[in-house]
Amino acid sequence: MFRVRTFLLVLIFLCVFTAPLFSATQEFLSVQVKVGQLRAAPSFLGSVLASLAYGDQVALIEDKGAWKRVAIRGGKVKGWVHMSAITAKKIVLQAGTADVKTGATSGELALAGKGFNAKVEAEFKSKNKNIDYTLVDRMEALAIKPDRMQAFLKQGQVNLPEEVAP
Amino acid sequence: MKRDSLILSLLLPAVLVFSGCQTMLTATEMVTTQAESIGMIDPSHARAIKKSTGAVSRSIEEFTPEQEYYIGRSVAAVILSKYQPYTNQPADQYLNLLGQTLAQASDMPEIFHGYRFLVLNSDEINAFATPGGHIFVTRGLLRCCRNEDAVAAVLAHEIGHIQLKHGIQAINKARVTDALATIAAESARTLAPNEVAMLTETFGGAIMDITTTLINNGYSRSFEYEADNAAQTILRRLGYDPNGLVEMLKVMGKNLKSGGNDFAKTHPAPQDRVDKIQQKLDIKYSPVRTPEARQSRFMMAVGKI
Numbered sequence: 001m002f003r004v005r006t007f008l009l010v011l012i013f014l015c016v017f018t019a020p021l022f023s024a025t026q027e028f029l030s031v032q033v034k035v036g037q038l039r040a041a042p043s044f045l046g047s048v049l050a051s052l053a054y055g056d057q058v059a060l061i062e063d064k065g066a067w068k069r070v071a072i073r074g075g076k077v078k079g080w081v082h083m084s085a086i087t088a089k090k091i092v093l094q095a096g097t098a099d100v101k102t103g104a105t106s107g108e109l110a111l112a113g114k115g116f117n118a119k120v121e122a123e124f125k126s127k128n129k130n131i132d133y134t135l136v137d138r139m140e141a142l143a144i145k146p147d148r149m150q151a152f153l154k155q156g157q158v159n160l161p162e163e164v165a166p
Numbered sequence: 167m168k169r170d171s172l173i174l175s176l177l178l179p180a181v182l183v184f185s186g187c188q189t190m191l192t193a194t195e196m197v198t199t200q201a202e203s204i205g206m207i208d209p210s211h212a213r214a215i216k217k218s219t220g221a222v223s224r225s226i227e228e229f230t231p232e233q234e235y236y237i238g239r240s241v242a243a244v245i246l247s248k249y250q251p252y253t254n255q256p257a258d259q260y261l262n263l264l265g266q267t268l269a270q271a272s273d274m275p276e277i278f279h280g281y282r283f284l285v286l287n288s289d290e291i292n293a294f295a296t297p298g299g300h301i302f303v304t305r306g307l308l309r310c311c312r313n314e315d316a317v318a319a320v321l322a323h324e325i326g327h328i329q330l331k332h333g334i335q336a337i338n339k340a341r342v343t344d345a346l347a348t349i350a351a352e353s354a355r356t357l358a359p360n361e362v363a364m365l366t367e368t369f370g371g372a373i374m375d376i377t378t379t380l381i382n383n384g385y386s387r388s389f390e391y392e393a394d395n396a397a398q399t400i401l402r403r404l405g406y407d408p409n410g411l412v413e414m415l416k417v418m419g420k421n422l423k424s425g426g427n428d429f430a431k432t433h434p435a436p437q438d439r440v441d442k443i444q445q446k447l448d449i450k451y452s453p454v455r456t457p458e459a460r461q462s463r464f465m466m467a468v469g470k471i
Contacts, residue, residue: 084274110230114233115349116349119362123366128370131240135246160270
C-alpha cells in the first residue's frame with residue numbers, strides 16, 4: 001500500500017515538473033482545416049505568406065495569445081497561424097501509412113477523411129433521395145476575399161483587433 | 167487498491183491541467199514502465215494505470231473539424247429541403263461579408279471549410295447554425311433588425327452556437343459512442359462494407375438528432391444564453407454597439423406570434439434574454455448609435471427585406 005502511494009506521488013511530481021522539459025523539444029502541429037493561411041503578423045489582417053493544406057505539419061516557434069508562430073518547409077518559411085486552424089494531433093492523410101503501422105494511438109492521431117466523410121455522405125444521399133446538396137454547394141461557394149473584408153471593415157468603421165485572446 | 171484508484175481519479179484531472187494531456191500520457195507511460203521494471207509495482211497494476219490514463223484522453227476525444235463539416239453539410243441539406251433560399255445576391259453577399267468578418271473576431275475563427283451565410287425565404291422568425299459553419303437566417307428574423315449592429319448580433323449568436331459546439335452536443339450520447347468506436351477501428355485499416363453501412367446509419371441518426379433540435383425542440387435555455395454571451399464578446403471586440411442585440415430582441419418580442427413554429431417555440435422569451443444580457447454586461451439600454459455609411463449599406467442590402 002505504502003509503495004503504491006509513494007509511486008503515485010512520484011508519478012504526479014514527475015508529470016508536473018517534467019512537463020516543461022518535454023515541451024522544450026521541437027513541437028509539431030497539424031493543420032486541421034481544408035485550407036489554412038500562414039500570415040506575416042498575428043492577425044487576420046496580416047498578409048498571407050503561404051497557404052497551408054489539411055494535414056500539413058508545422059513546427060511551433062512562439063506562442064502569442066491565440067496565435068502561434070510556426071515554421072514550414074524545414075524552417076525556410078516562418079509565419080503566424082491562428083490556433084483554431086491547428087491541432088496537436090498528428091493528421092495522417094491515408095490509412096496504412098508508416099505512422100499507423102508504428103501503432104500511434106487514436107489520441108495522438110487523426111486520419112484525414114476518416115469517419116463521417118464524403119463516402120458516408122454519398123451513402124446517406126443515396127438513401128435519402130429527397131435531400132438535395134446543390135444549394136449547399138452553392139452556399140459554400142460564397143467565400144469573401146480578404147481585401148473585400150478589409151474594405152467592409154473600414155467602410156463600416158469597425159476594427160478587427162490585432163490579437164484576439166483565446 | 168480501491169483507495170488508490172480513488173486517489174488516482176481525483177489527482178489525474180488536476181495533473182492534466184498542469185501538464186498537457188500529451189505530455190501526461192507520455193510521462194505516465196514512461197514512469198509506469200520504469201516503476202514496473204524495478205519492481206515498485208506489479209505488471210497488472212502498471213497495465214491498469216496505463217489503461218486509465220488512456221481512458222481519460224479518449225473520453226475527451228471529439229469529432230475532427232472535418233467530420234463536423236460533413237455532419238454540417240447534411241444538416242444544411244435537410245434545412246434546405248424544408249426552407250427555400252431567398253436567392254437575393256445583395257442580401258447574401260452582405261450577410262457573408264458581415265458574418266465572415268464577425269467569425270474572425272470569435273474564439274474559433276477557423277473551422278474546416280469556413281463560415282457561410284444564407285437568407286431563407288420565410289416569414290418565420292428563425293435562424294439555424296450547423297456544426298460545419300453553415301448559418302441560415304430567415305427574412306422574418308432580418309425584419310427584426312433596424313441596423314447593422316442588430317444583424318451582427320443575430321449572426322454572432324449563431325457563430326456562438328458553432329464555437330461552443332452546441333450542435334454536436336445535440337447528438338444522442340449513445341450514438342456518439344457508437345460512431346467513435348467504429349471510427350477508432352478505422353485507424354488501423356479501411357472499413358468493411360457493413361461497417362460503412364453502420365457508420366452511415368449512425369450518421370443519419372446524428373443528422374436527425376441535430377435537425378430535430380434546431381427545428382423542433384430548440385437548445386436548452388442555458389445554451390441560448392451562452393450563445394448570447396459569445397455574441398456580445400464578438401460584438402465588443404469589433405466595436406459594434408452592444409445595444410444591437412437588445413434592440414433586435416425588443417422588436418422580436420413585438421413580432422413573435424405565440425404558438426409559432428419558430429423562436430417562439432425554440433428560444434427563451436426575448437425579454438428574458440434582454441434581462442440576462444443587461445444583467446451580465448451591466449449596461450443600461452440606450453438607442454444604437456451607428457455610423458451613416460454602416461446604416462446606408464444595411465438599408466441597401468436587407469433594410470427592406
